[in-house]
Amino acid sequence: MGFLAPWFLAGLAAIGLPVWLHLLKQHKTTPLPFSSLMFFERRVQSSIKHRRLKYLLLFALRTALFALLAFAFARPFVNSTTVASAGGGKLFVMAVDNSFSMRQGDRLDRAKSAAAASLSSLRPEDRGLILALGSQAHLMGEPSGDVSVLRGEIRAIQPSDDHSSYAELAHALKSLSQSARMPVEAHLFSDMQKSSLPPSFVDLELGQGIAFIPHPMASQTLANFAVESVTAPRRLYDPKTVRVQATVIASGGATGRRRVSLWLNGHELASKPLDVPADGRATAEFIGLEAPYGMNRGEVRIDSADAFAPDDHYYFSIERSDPRPVLFIHAARDGRDLLFYRTAIESSRDAAFHLEAASPDQAASLPLSRYAFVVLSDVLEVPANLEQALRSYVRAGGSLLVALGPSSAARKRVPVVDLAIRDSGSTSRDAGHFEIVATLDAAHPSTHVPGNWAGVKVYRSVRVEPGTARVLAKLSDEMPLLIEQLVGDGRALVFTSTFDNVANDFPVHAGFVPFVDETAHYLARLDDRSANLTVGSYLDLRTGREPSGSAIEVFDPHGSRAMTLAESTRAQNIQLTEEGFYEVRRPNSHNDLVAVNPDRRESDFDVIPPETLALWQNTGQASRAQQARGTEQERKPLDFWWYVMIVVLALAVAESLVGNQHLAVDKEAA
Amino acid sequence: MQRFLDPATLAGLSGLDLVAKTVVDGFVSGLHRSPDFGFSQEFAEYRAYTPGDDLRHVDWNVFARTDRCYLKRYRGETNTQLLILLDTSASMSFGSARVNKLDYARFVSASLCYLAHEQRDAVGLIVFDEDVVNYVAPSTRQGQLFRLLHAIEKAETGTRTDFTKPFAHFQSFLKRRGMVVVLSDFYEQPQTIVKTIEPLRFRGNDVVLFHVLDPQEIAPSLREPALLIDVETKDSIEVSPDYVRHEYRRKVDAHIAELQTRARAAGLDYFLMNTGRPLDEGLREYLAVRQGRM
Numbered sequence: 001m002g003f004l005a006p007w008f009l010a011g012l013a014a015i016g017l018p019v020w021l022h023l024l025k026q027h028k029t030t031p032l033p034f035s036s037l038m039f040f041e042r043r044v045q046s047s048i049k050h051r052r053l054k055y056l057l058l059f060a061l062r063t064a065l066f067a068l069l070a071f072a073f074a075r076p077f078v079n080s081t082t083v084a085s086a087g088g089g090k091l092f093v094m095a096v097d098n099s100f101s102m103r104q105g106d107r108l109d110r111a112k113s114a115a116a117a118s119l120s121s122l123r124p125e126d127r128g129l130i131l132a133l134g135s136q137a138h139l140m141g142e143p144s145g146d147v148s149v150l151r152g153e154i155r156a157i158q159p160s161d162d163h164s165s166y167a168e169l170a171h172a173l174k175s176l177s178q179s180a181r182m183p184v185e186a187h188l189f190s191d192m193q194k195s196s197l198p199p200s201f202v203d204l205e206l207g208q209g210i211a212f213i214p215h216p217m218a219s220q221t222l223a224n225f226a227v228e229s230v231t232a233p234r235r236l237y238d239p240k241t242v243r244v245q246a247t248v249i250a251s252g253g254a255t256g257r258r259r260v261s262l263w264l265n266g267h268e269l270a271s272k273p274l275d276v277p278a279d280g281r282a283t284a285e286f287i288g289l290e291a292p293y294g295m296n297r298g299e300v301r302i303d304s305a306d307a308f309a310p311d312d313h314y315y316f317s318i319e320r321s322d323p324r325p326v327l328f329i330h331a332a333r334d335g336r337d338l339l340f341y342r343t344a345i346e347s348s349r350d351a352a353f354h355l356e357a358a359s360p361d362q363a364a365s366l367p368l369s370r371y372a373f374v375v376l377s378d379v380l381e382v383p384a385n386l387e388q389a390l391r392s393y394v395r396a397g398g399s400l401l402v403a404l405g406p407s408s409a410a411r412k413r414v415p416v417v418d419l420a421i422r423d424s425g426s427t428s429r430d431a432g433h434f435e436i437v438a439t440l441d442a443a444h445p446s447t448h449v450p451g452n453w454a455g456v457k458v459y460r461s462v463r464v465e466p467g468t469a470r471v472l473a474k475l476s477d478e479m480p481l482l483i484e485q486l487v488g489d490g491r492a493l494v495f496t497s498t499f500d501n502v503a504n505d506f507p508v509h510a511g512f513v514p515f516v517d518e519t520a521h522y523l524a525r526l527d528d529r530s531a532n533l534t535v536g537s538y539l540d541l542r543t544g545r546e547p548s549g550s551a552i553e554v555f556d557p558h559g560s561r562a563m564t565l566a567e568s569t570r571a572q573n574i575q576l577t578e579e580g581f582y583e584v585r586r587p588n589s590h591n592d593l594v595a596v597n598p599d600r601r602e603s604d605f606d607v608i609p610p611e612t613l614a615l616w617q618n619t620g621q622a623s624r625a626q627q628a629r630g631t632e633q634e635r636k637p638l639d640f641w642w643y644v645m646i647v648v649l650a651l652a653v654a655e656s657l658v659g660n661q662h663l664a665v666d667k668e669a670a
Numbered sequence: 671m672q673r674f675l676d677p678a679t680l681a682g683l684s685g686l687d688l689v690a691k692t693v694v695d696g697f698v699s700g701l702h703r704s705p706d707f708g709f710s711q712e713f714a715e716y717r718a719y720t721p722g723d724d725l726r727h728v729d730w731n732v733f734a735r736t737d738r739c740y741l742k743r744y745r746g747e748t749n750t751q752l753l754i755l756l757d758t759s760a761s762m763s764f765g766s767a768r769v770n771k772l773d774y775a776r777f778v779s780a781s782l783c784y785l786a787h788e789q790r791d792a793v794g795l796i797v798f799d800e801d802v803v804n805y806v807a808p809s810t811r812q813g814q815l816f817r818l819l820h821a822i823e824k825a826e827t828g829t830r831t832d833f834t835k836p837f838a839h840f841q842s843f844l845k846r847r848g849m850v851v852v853l854s855d856f857y858e859q860p861q862t863i864v865k866t867i868e869p870l871r872f873r874g875n876d877v878v879l880f881h882v883l884d885p886q887e888i889a890p891s892l893r894e895p896a897l898l899i900d901v902e903t904k905d906s907i908e909v910s911p912d913y914v915r916h917e918y919r920r921k922v923d924a925h926i927a928e929l930q931t932r933a934r935a936a937g938l939d940y941f942l943m944n945t946g947r948p949l950d951e952g953l954r955e956y957l958a959v960r961q962g963r964m
Contacts, residue, residue: 031906034898035764035771035887036857039921040907 004075011070018062072644089125097190099164100602111189134162137172163599167198195601206620222605223254225304227314246300295593315595317531324372337500340507348517372524378405395488399523404462405498439474452511460503751848766886798836799828860929
């Protein structure tokens with residue numbers, strides 16, 4: 001027996017209270033003169049003894065109450081010994097690894113056959129449970145003693161593209177052991193990949209009462225080539241400049257020259273040889289990708305000619321589209337702000353935007369809805385019809401970037417956004433006085449890289465009252481430099497200085513281009529999440545722009561709907577369980593094509609050393625020797641504090657009754 | 671007036687004579703007029719002669735006419751002799767309130783003396799514990815009342831272990847028929863008590879047993895176990911409230927009931943005097959017995 005919280009045993013000191021009350025603070029009998037004792041008999045002593053006995057009973061009850069209370073809080077447990085002999089049943093857990101690596105050769109078939117053969121050792125009192133092991137342990141059915149049912153469940157195990165996790169198996173076995181309340185004998189039929197081990201061996205611990213018997217389906221490592229990864233932009237605007245990089249990995253001693261080919265929509269576009277070092281990596285780069293407009297299914301293949309072909313290709317998704325137009329509205333008097341901003345946005349990572357400049361009067365007649373976002377750069381007079389059009393555009397979900405300069409300082413408020421302008425904090429650039437960027441909101445895409453703002457000197461800024469708007473950047477004088485205001489469904493950013501390298505020197509800093517790029521992607525609502533995911537990962541379905549309750553349809557690599565209609569209206573994400581392309585169709589035509597590839601750790605066929613397996617086995621209590629004897633004793637900690645608390649409750653009731661009786665005597669005597 | 675008969679109130683009075691006067695006067699003023707109360711020479715009745723009667727009271731005219739002896743009685747001639755036996759054993763010193771049993775018994779004795787003296791009855795007193803401590807012969811002489819009150823005043827608690835011992839001598843003090851009042855707590859077996867007192871009844875005396883008990887002796891209350899010490903024997907015993915509440919009360923009630931039964935069976939009048947109650951109940955009992963003798 002032991003205690004889970006032994007410090008609570010200090011509460012035993014509370015026993016001193018009844019000891020003091022009953023024994024130390026003992027009642028002293030006061031002698032009383034009485035006329036005659038002829039009506040008192042010596043047998044009266046028995047009454048006194050009886051009463052003392054009551055006192056002792058009360059004392060014992062109180063002492064036991066305190067002792068058991070401390071005992072219960074200390075969480076006592078006993079190691080219950082379960083004897084699983086010929087008369088006691090066991091739970092046989094057959095875990096069959098159906099991960100991606102088990103597609104090699106006939107490993108999965110051999111594993112299933114071995115598992116089915118092991119069922120013959122099931123005795124009538126035993127129960128069997130079949131698990132399919134991937135990144136999670138999937139129960140194939142309920143525990144059953146019917147061997148034919150269990151064999152059917154084993155046959156139902158299909159190969160998957162998942163990555164096996166032995167830590168998940170250990171966790172599942174522990175849970176089963178606790179819930180089954182009978183000895184567990186677990187059999188694992190797997191290729192025993194070293195890459196499936198968790199980083200910490202502690203995660204493999206099986207716990208008491210679990211006998212673990214591994215059945216390796218592979219005894220030695222396997223030479224293998226695999227396409228480990230493909231790096232390609234999610235969107236393609238200029239086919240000539242796009243780069244696609246493919247990394248090929250060799251494991252198990254494989255080495256040699258491999259031919260790498262780039263495929264798009266089922267057509268080979270290019271190929272090149274690649275020398276892959278032994279147990280190393282090599283990267284092949286393809287420049288230029290003539291992809292048609294829209295979603296494209298890309299693939300990189302190698303002619304590995306090794307024993308495991310399923311990992312000789314890698315899928316990727318790429319979308320071909322034109323650069324999106326951005327309207328830059330500025331006063332025609334000075335073109336420096338246009339120059340700097342155009343240079344920055346056209347130098348960004350994937351040239352996703354092209355800039356169109358217009359004066360306020362010209363902009364008033366343009367259809368704003370065709371622009372990804374609009375920049376309003378230090379405009380003195382914004383025509384009413386333009387402001388109204390901008391306001392409508394933003395409210396409908398458009399985006400606006402407002403830069404405030406000397407022309408804006410004369411205004412009372414920021415156009416469209418309606419934030420109040422207090423005054424203009426101006427300093428002559430020659431005087432050498434400037435403010436620096438002191439505070440940045442790291443959670444916002446425009447300001448999440450502090451290095452972009454390092455060394456930026458702001459000589460002139462317009463003081464804007466942010467009100468309830470979100471301040472993304474503040475100057476050292478606590479004045480806001482960048483503010484975000486949500487207007488309707490749209491986004492509006494207010495930069496309280498200019499882009500002309502006069503009011504500040506930000507345009508000539510290296511951080512200006514990333515700032516413009518990140519801000520443009522944010523304002524244009526371009527989804528920068530990767531379209532290439534791993535089997536077993538989850539895909540977020542909702543981007544926040546869909547109407548509430550709208551159905552989002554997902555088609556799996558076979559072209560079937562991955563969700564029911566009800567699920568498609570509620571689901572926030574979906575787990576990608578198969579290799580291939582998943583197509584996501586949203587109501588606002590923001591469709592996605594997601595490429596899913598197996599975890600490339602499955603391509604490493606290095607097996608777990610026998611000594612490591614033996615170590616893993618020993619984390620379970622029952623040993624093979626015990627198995628051989630046919631009789632095993634398993635010790636489980638049985639926490640019985642709850643039963644102690646019930647006794648405490650009963651004692652409390654008894655104490656109340658006895659104590660009440662005692663008090664009742666005194667009352668009557670009074 | 672009732673408050674003057676309260677033992678606690680009487681205990682505040684300075685002397686027994688005043689106590690007795692207060693009790694009796696208060697008691698008498700509360701009574702209805704009694705035809706047996708008075709000292710006139712008015713004819714009351716004829717009574718048949720019995721040996722021992724004074725021949726001077728024989729109506730010779732009636733004898734001449736009827737040849738039978740009758741005594742002619744007048745109201746003024748209903749006097750009798752009262753002998754008070756006051757127990758001063760140590761147990762009589764017990765009292766749970768201001769007045770202990772002996773004080774109460776003294777008040778009653780004094781009141782009886784005063785009342786009897788006012789009725790021209792001859793009153794005597796025997797104070798006893800283990801033996802006869804004091805004796806005042808019955809008399810109607812001048813100063814008798816003060817002698818009695820003085821003797822009662824001087825009565826102090828002594829010791830006693832044997833109830834029967836002093837009663838062996840009492841026969842010699844009874845020279846004339848009358849009333850005998852015994853004031854005691856009677857801590858003895860009822861059979862023994864009655865057997866001891868019964869001989870006093872043989873010579874035509876009316877014997878009244880005034881059983882003086884403290885309320886705490888009748889129904890004691892204990893909050894917690896106590897060590898009780900016998901004031902006479904100095905024995906001690908530890909008792910529990912539970913025993914006192916049940917067993918003791920049952921025994922005391924049985925003792926009182928048996929004593930009462932045996933006393934009545936032996937022709938003795940029995941009256942339980944609770945020292946927590948007024949004294950007039952005892953006087954009323956005395957008068958009732960005295961009336962029965964007329």
